[in-house]
Amino acid sequence: MSEASEEQFVKLLQENQNIVHKICRLYTHDQDSHNDLFQEITIQLWKAYPNFRGDSKFTTWAYRVGLNTAITLYRKKKKTINTIEFDNTFHKVKQEDYNFEEEEQIKLLYSAIGELNDIEKALVFLYLEEKDYSEISETLGITEVNARVKMNRLKGKLKKILNP
Amino acid sequence: MMMDELDILKKDWKKNENSYTQITEKEIYGMLHKKSSSIVKWILVISILEIAFWSVLGFFTADDNYLKTLEQYHLRDVMPIITTLNYAVILFFIYLFYKNYKTINTTDTVKQLMHTILKTRKTVQNYVWYNLIMTFFSMVLVVVFQLKYDRNIEKVFKNMSTTMDSNLFYLMVTFFYIIVILVVIGFIWLFYRLIYGILMKRLNNNYKELKKIDL
Numbered sequence: 001m002s003e004a005s006e007e008q009f010v011k012l013l014q015e016n017q018n019i020v021h022k023i024c025r026l027y028t029h030d031q032d033s034h035n036d037l038f039q040e041i042t043i044q045l046w047k048a049y050p051n052f053r054g055d056s057k058f059t060t061w062a063y064r065v066g067l068n069t070a071i072t073l074y075r076k077k078k079k080t081i082n083t084i085e086f087d088n089t090f091h092k093v094k095q096e097d098y099n100f101e102e103e104e105q106i107k108l109l110y111s112a113i114g115e116l117n118d119i120e121k122a123l124v125f126l127y128l129e130e131k132d133y134s135e136i137s138e139t140l141g142i143t144e145v146n147a148r149v150k151m152n153r154l155k156g157k158l159k160k161i162l163n164p
Numbered sequence: 165m166m167m168d169e170l171d172i173l174k175k176d177w178k179k180n181e182n183s184y185t186q187i188t189e190k191e192i193y194g195m196l197h198k199k200s201s202s203i204v205k206w207i208l209v210i211s212i213l214e215i216a217f218w219s220v221l222g223f224f225t226a227d228d229n230y231l232k233t234l235e236q237y238h239l240r241d242v243m244p245i246i247t248t249l250n251y252a253v254i255l256f257f258i259y260l261f262y263k264n265y266k267t268i269n270t271t272d273t274v275k276q277l278m279h280t281i282l283k284t285r286k287t288v289q290n291y292v293w294y295n296l297i298m299t300f301f302s303m304v305l306v307v308v309f310q311l312k313y314d315r316n317i318e319k320v321f322k323n324m325s326t327t328m329d330s331n332l333f334y335l336m337v338t339f340f341y342i343i344v345i346l347v348v349i350g351f352i353w354l355f356y357r358l359i360y361g362i363l364m365k366r367l368n369n370n371y372k373e374l375k376k377i378d379l
Contacts, residue, residue: 010193010196011189017184018182025180106173106176
């Protein structure tokens with residue numbers, strides 16, 4: 001590994017770190033696990049960096065590696081993570097935009113998402129990132145049709161969680 | 165209906181886009197070089213395996229024959245003391261390796277990481293030196309007492325001194341033992357060089373990269 005590429009990598013990651021932060025936000029429930037996952041994704045990105053050829057965008061590639069890392073970690077810790085209570089204070093909304101009803105709804109939505117499985121979380125994440133189905137299918141390595149089907153199922157599932 | 169709710173979420177998602185505490189380039193470098201901690205972990209593991217290996221070997225070779233030989237060499241009282249001391253020192257080194265591993269795992273700053281790497285390197289160097297010197301001294305000790313007390317050797321010496329100039333004979337014996345000791349020490353040195361050398365090289369590379377960041 002040349003040193004130039006390490007510098008380049010750190011720079012790219014530093015500039016695009018919000019992608020990783022956002023993945024952490026959906027997959028973790030408190031600041032500590034957020035930081036842990038951030039570090040894990042950083043290490044995985046660095047390990048995978050030699051395979052990043054630059055023919056896709058760094059961000060697209062980071063989405064893929066980052067989500068894969070979150071998904072694998074999530075699978076490993078599946079049993080423990082479900083028991084962790086969702087820490088709402090961590091995901092706070094700016095004061096000036098405070099709107100009680102909407103705020104409550106958002107909290108509910110986040111905790112509903114917390115109950116989804118790893119792949120579904122990835123779908124929600126890409127949806128929130130306004131990715132179209134072709135990008136979603138490329139990032140997750142599934143067909144576009146499959147992505148649509150999964151998305152519809154997920155919406156149904158969310159609805160069930162929110163209105164039991 | 166559901167779409168609306170996910171859209172509310174999307175709004176909130178976008179609003180928070182820039183609310184994440186930003187990590188600096190330095191911190192990212194620090195994360196990348198956490199791999200140092202896995203190297204330090206290996207150093208710890210290998211040192212434990214090593215002591216386990218020697219203990220097992222010692223356990224199986226310490227039969228009556230060995231004890232009789234020690235008795236014959238007048239080393240029966242001394243050898244257990246040396247062995248115990250040796251284990252104590254090695255356990256102390258393992259404790260140091262463990263401490264280094266703990267520190268490197270809780271280190272957050274690049275500077276501290278570099279410091280721990282240097283410390284680990286020093287510990288490994290001391291450990292290897294200790295083992296080489298210890299081997300050298302115990303071999304010299306055994307050889308000296310063997311020459312002095314071994315009955316078989318005594319016989320050989322007596323036979324030889326009738327056919328050969330005794331000074332020349334002693335010179336040859338001394339030379340022979342020096343060669344044997346050097347070869348054994350050389351092997352041990354090679355063994356450490358092979359095992360720890362690879363780890364140390366990686367650790368050094370990490371250190372060099374960290375040094376570039378931390379100016």
